[in-house]
Structures are given as structure tokens and as C-alpha cells.
Amino acid sequence: MHIPDGFLGVPMSLGMGLIAAGAVSFALRQAALEQPLPSPEDSFEDSFQDSSGNVSALSSPGFSSLAREELSIEAGAPVAGLLAAFVFAAQMLNFPVAAGTSGHLIGAALTAVLIGPSLGIVCMTIVVVLQAFVFADGGLTAVGANLINLAVIPVLASTVLFRLLRRVTGRSPYGVSLAAAITATVSVLLAATAFFIEFSLGGSVSLDTASFAQSLFGIHLLIGLGEGAATAAIIGTIAKTRPDLLGDSLSQDCFLEDSNRTAPPRQMSLEAGLFRGEKSKGRR
Amino acid sequence: MPGNTLLHQMPAQCKILAAILLAGAIVTTPRKAFWAFTCHLILLLFLLLAGHVPWSHARGRLLIDLPFLVAASALPFVGTGPRVEVLGLSLSIEGNWGAWNIAAKSLLGVITALVLTATTTPRDLITGFERLRVPRALTLIAHFMLRYLDLVIGQFSRLRVARISRGHNPHFFWQARAVAVTAGTVFVRTFERGERLQQVMLSRGFQGTFPPGPNNKSPDRQDWTGALFPSFCAWSVTIIALVLH
Incomplete structure (x- = not known):
């Protein structure tokens, strides 16, 4: 999936690099504005006041004078970093496609559904860039095109498509899984389409368009179906164990029913429970 | 990979910039300039030796390029334009050049990234990005x-x-x-x-910064010259090739 050096011509690589830089910086700004992660100041002050009755040392001026917009994404970095680590590790996980062959998860649809478009793009960006620089997977000059194909387009398209499909399939765990499956399959095909357009316009070699498209989309339809099945199963598991992580994707009644049934994992330790007080309201 | 060579000691931001420039030089090389690709390869092999990159490590990373070599080998059959008969097979001339172009450039590109990652720890790499003003x-x-x-x-x-x-x-x-x-x-x-x-x-008072890694001296002029010298050589080769072809 990752484009290596030499597939795209120089103008296309440069252009894609510029577009990707713009898109990612826009996503970064959006992620900071949206505050998709639980706001740390709120939960801290609330939980400390709730638990001990008086304001603790942490809410002294020195702590709360940190600018809110500065805190929002940078204090959320641990959660975002672990999500990126999950996507990275999941990409190493090979799914059996047929006897002998296997495909691996891309994760764009998964991140879009779970953490929203802007933070999803940020996480996928880090994964794609580090794969190029640390694991030599994807060319250094093709990073821009890879970002567009694997981070920006699939995440944005998945967000829109998932929100539309959710209305059709309903908000039960199965409906959400089905919507996620279709979304993931389409997102892979869209990534392949983006590559097809880039290669046709600025590739380093001219090809017979029909046969190229046929082989490209044939392979990616298989990859996409695998991605869809994997994403659906992951989302289904999350809907059953931690429905609150899916936020408003699930309807409220199955949220209550399921969270009652699987209460234990939410109280993992006393410390973790302490901070959980008001937070699930603001969490997506 | 741990090590103490000149390449390991170089500040990461110099190496990142140098690697990107080097990859740019490789991609810009005109595809018919075989001698230029040979020059790039010799340069990269020299860097691999200078960085004491073990062959066992390099081999594993080079395997990443294998699927693309396979994909490139299909190009002669699906390429457009005039065709040529080789051993009874009808191959597209354009496709042949395309396959060679992709195979050569992707392989050289992987070696470039390999030199960078084998001589830089991931932590230094991120510190390097930080110094290059990545958000x-x-x-x-x-x-x-x-x-x-x-x-x-x-x-x-x-x-x-x-x-x-x-x-x-x-x-x-x-x-x-x-x-x-x-x-x-x-x-x-x-x-x-x-x-x-x-x-x-x-x-615990985290305010969004990490202490920098052990290898965090700020680069002086000598570091920049040293790091950018291979890229400079590669670009000279590429520019000569561009003028000649």
C-alpha cells in the first residue's frame, strides 16, 4: 500500500507533499479546537474537589495558568500516542485472507469512527511518517502522497460515510459494525482510487489504463473486504465492552444495557476510578 | 542500531534533511542515466559501510522493497507504446523503462532510509523532527x-x-x-x-515537553557540511545527468 520512491514523478511528489502538509496542519488545528479528548483541567479539578472537598494543590494558579488551547492537544498526547501505537501494532497484525495469503489492517476507517476525523488524521499521519522514516516502508519522497492516500482521504471519507450509513443501519452494535464494515471497504477503494489518479497524472511511466485499473482495484477490493471485516469485528467488540468509547454512534438504550452488563472492566483500579467521575460525559 | 560511528554522532536533524535531499536526488535522476544510478549506489554503499550497518539488519529491511519489485516486473507486459520481442515475449519498451526506473529508485530509496534509521535511534529521530520545527x-x-x-x-x-x-x-x-x-x-x-x-x-506536572535524548548537541557548521556532503554529491551527479540526457 505504501508508495515507494520512484513511482511518482517529481512534480507530483512535491505537489502532494504540499497538499499533505496543508491538510495535516489544518487537522492539527481542528484537533486542538475540537478537544475530542477529555479535557484534563475539568476532570482534575472536579475529581479533586469531589473526593476531598477542598481544592488541592494541583489547581493552584501555576497549574491552571497553562493556556487551555495549549493543554488541549498536548496534554491529550498520551491518549493520542497510544492510539497511534495501537494503529501501528494493528498494522503488523496479519489477517488471513485465503489459505496462504494475508492482508493487514490500514486502520483509517477505524480511527475515523473511534476518534473522529481531525485526531484520526493526526494519528494516521504519525503512523505513516514513522513507517517511512523508521521502517523504510514507503519512500521518503512519496510521504506526501502516502499521507494523502492513507491518512487524509480515507479518514475524511470514512467520517462522512460512516455518519450517513449509521442512519440507515441503525445504532445497535450490529448496525454500527455493519456501517463500519462498509465504510472501511470503501475507504480502501478510495485510497486505491487516489493512487490511481496520482499515478495516471504524475506517474513515472504511462500504462494501459484499463488493465492497470483492473489489477489495482481487483487487489484492493480483496484488501478492502478484509479491512471491512476486521474493522467491523473490532468495532463490534468495543460496542460490547466499552460502548461509551463509541459515543453517539450507539443509541442510548443499548449503551445502558451493555455498560451494565460489562461493568467490571471500567473499574480497573481505585486511582483510575477516582478520575473517572465526571469524565464520561465529555468523552467521545 | 547502536554504534559510535561518525554517522551515529551526527545530530538527527542534519541527517533527516540530508536523507530527504538524497532521496530527492535519486528520484530526480533521469531513468536512462545508468551511470548516475551506479554513482548513487556506490555512495549509498559507502554510507552503509561508514555507518557499520550489519548485513543481517540491512537484508531484513531491504525485503520491504520486494513486493514493489514484483509489481514493477509486471509493467513491461501492461505498458503502452511500441513493443519489442524478447525471448518470445512481447514487451513494451516504455514498460521496460518504467520497470527499471521504479526498481532502481525504490531500491536506492529504501537504502537511503536504511542508512538514516540504522544510525539514528527513533527517539533522536523525533528530537530531530522537533528541531526541524515539526509541530x-x-x-x-x-x-x-x-x-x-x-x-x-x-x-x-x-x-x-x-x-x-x-x-x-x-x-x-x-x-x-x-x-x-x-x-x-x-x-x-x-x-x-x-x-x-x-x-x-x-x-506529575507534565507540560508537554520531554527532556531531549542523550545525543542532542546543537549542530554547528561542521555538522551541517558533513551531513549534507553526500546529498551534495548525489545532486551534482543528478544535475550532470539531467544536463547530459
Whole structure:
């Protein structure tokens, strides 16, 4: 999936690099504005006041004078970093496609559904860039095109498509899984389409368009179906164990029913429970 | 890879910039300039030697390029334009050039990235990006990602062992469900770990910066010249090739 050096011509690589830089910086700004992660100041002050009755040392001026917009994404970095680590590790996980062959998860649809478009793009960006620089997977000059194909387009398209499909399939765990499956399959095909357009316009070699498209989309339809099945199963598991992580994707009644049934994992330790007080309201 | 060569000691931001420039020179080389590709290859082999990159390490990383070499080998058959008969096969001339172009450039590109990563620890790499003014939010998230990547991979592999020891046979499509359920479980655990980590870091006064790694001297003129010299050589070769072809 990752484009290596030499597939795209120089103008296309440069252009894609510029577009990707713009898109990612826009996503970064959006992620900071949206505050998709639980706001740390709120939960801290609330939980400390709730638990001990008086304001603790942490809410002294020195702590709360940190600018809110500065805190929002940078204090959320641990959660975002672990999500990126999950996507990275999941990409190493090979799914059996047929006897002998296997495909691996891309994760764009998964991140879009779970953490929203802007933070999803940020996480996928880090994964794609580090794969190029640390694991030599994807060319250094093709990073821009890879970002567009694997981070920006699939995440944005998945967000829109998932929100539309959710209305059709309903908000039960199965409906959400089905919507996620279709979304993931389409997102892979869209990534392949983006590559097809880039290669046709600025590739380093001219090809017979029909046969190229046929082989490209044939392979990616298989990859996409695998991605869809994997994403659906992951989302289904999350809907059953931690429905609150899916936020408003699930309807409220199955949220209550399921969270009652699987209460234990939410109280993992006393410390973790302490901070959980008001937070699930603001969490997506 | 650990080591103490000149390449290892160079500040990471110099190496990142040099690697990107070097990859740019490789990609810009006109495809018919065989001698230029040979020059690039000699330069990269010299860098591999200078960085004491072990062959066993390099071989594993070079395998990443294999699928693209396979894909490139299909190009002569689907290429357009005039065709040529080779050993009874009808090959497109344009496709042949395209295949050579992609094979050569992707291989040289992988070696470039290999030299960079074999002589730079991931932590130094991220510090280097930080110094190159990549937004701090990105580098911070990347820091956390690399710190916890091993742990998440470890969870995946432990669960894999657990699945297999309970009769899972990951060769058929209908068994993919178990793999995916595992992934869902790991996601929930990872997210919860992230939440806990966030609270813990904040309660200990984390303000969004990490102390820099041990290899963090700020580069002087000599470092920049040293790091950019190979890229300069590669660009000279490329420019000569561009003028000649």
C-alpha cells in the first residue's frame, strides 16, 4: 500500500507533499479546537474537589495558568500516542485472507469512527511518517502522497460515510459494525482510487489504463473486504465492552444495557476510578 | 542500531534533511542515466559501510522493497507504446523503462532510509523532527507512540499465543474473527492505558515537553557540511545527468 520512491514523478511528489502538509496542519488545528479528548483541567479539578472537598494543590494558579488551547492537544498526547501505537501494532497484525495469503489492517476507517476525523488524521499521519522514516516502508519522497492516500482521504471519507450509513443501519452494535464494515471497504477503494489518479497524472511511466485499473482495484477490493471485516469485528467488540468509547454512534438504550452488563472492566483500579467521575460525559 | 560511528554522532536533524535531499536526488535522476544510478549506489554503499550497518539488519529491511519489485516486473507486459520481442515475449519498451526506473529508485530509496534509521535511534529521530520545527503536538504524540509501541505489540503477541494454545489456527478466513476480537480487546486496553497515563503525567506536572535524548548537541557548521556532503554529491551527479540526457 505504501508508495515507494520512484513511482511518482517529481512534480507530483512535491505537489502532494504540499497538499499533505496543508491538510495535516489544518487537522492539527481542528484537533486542538475540537478537544475530542477529555479535557484534563475539568476532570482534575472536579475529581479533586469531589473526593476531598477542598481544592488541592494541583489547581493552584501555576497549574491552571497553562493556556487551555495549549493543554488541549498536548496534554491529550498520551491518549493520542497510544492510539497511534495501537494503529501501528494493528498494522503488523496479519489477517488471513485465503489459505496462504494475508492482508493487514490500514486502520483509517477505524480511527475515523473511534476518534473522529481531525485526531484520526493526526494519528494516521504519525503512523505513516514513522513507517517511512523508521521502517523504510514507503519512500521518503512519496510521504506526501502516502499521507494523502492513507491518512487524509480515507479518514475524511470514512467520517462522512460512516455518519450517513449509521442512519440507515441503525445504532445497535450490529448496525454500527455493519456501517463500519462498509465504510472501511470503501475507504480502501478510495485510497486505491487516489493512487490511481496520482499515478495516471504524475506517474513515472504511462500504462494501459484499463488493465492497470483492473489489477489495482481487483487487489484492493480483496484488501478492502478484509479491512471491512476486521474493522467491523473490532468495532463490534468495543460496542460490547466499552460502548461509551463509541459515543453517539450507539443509541442510548443499548449503551445502558451493555455498560451494565460489562461493568467490571471500567473499574480497573481505585486511582483510575477516582478520575473517572465526571469524565464520561465529555468523552467521545 | 547502536554504534559510535561518525554517522551515529551526527545530530538527527542534519541527517533527516540530508536523507530527504538524497532521496530527492535519486528520484530526480533521469531513468536512462545508468551511470548516475551506479554513482548513487556506490555512495549509498559507502554510507552503509561508514555507518557499520550489519548485513543481517540491512537484508531484513531491504525485503520491504520486494513486493514493489514484483509489481514493477509486471509493467513491461501492461505498458503502452511500441513493443519489442524478447525471448518470445512481447514487451513494451516504455514498460521496460518504467520497470527499471521504479526498481532502481525504490531500491536506492529504501537504502537511503536504511542508512538514516540504522544510525539514528527513533527517539533522536523525533528530537530531530522537533528541531526541524515539526509541530510539537505531532512530535509529542510520536514520542508516546514509540514509548508504548513495544508494549502494545507485546499484548498482541501474548494474545496470539493464547489464541493458538486454545486451538486457533490462523490460516482460514473464518478464523479472522478471533483475531479481530483480540484487536478490539487490545484497543480498549490501550485506550484505558492512555487515559491513565494522561492523568498520571498531568498530575506529575507534565507540560508537554520531554527532556531531549542523550545525543542532542546543537549542530554547528561542521555538522551541517558533513551531513549534507553526500546529498551534495548525489545532486551534482543528478544535475550532470539531467544536463547530459
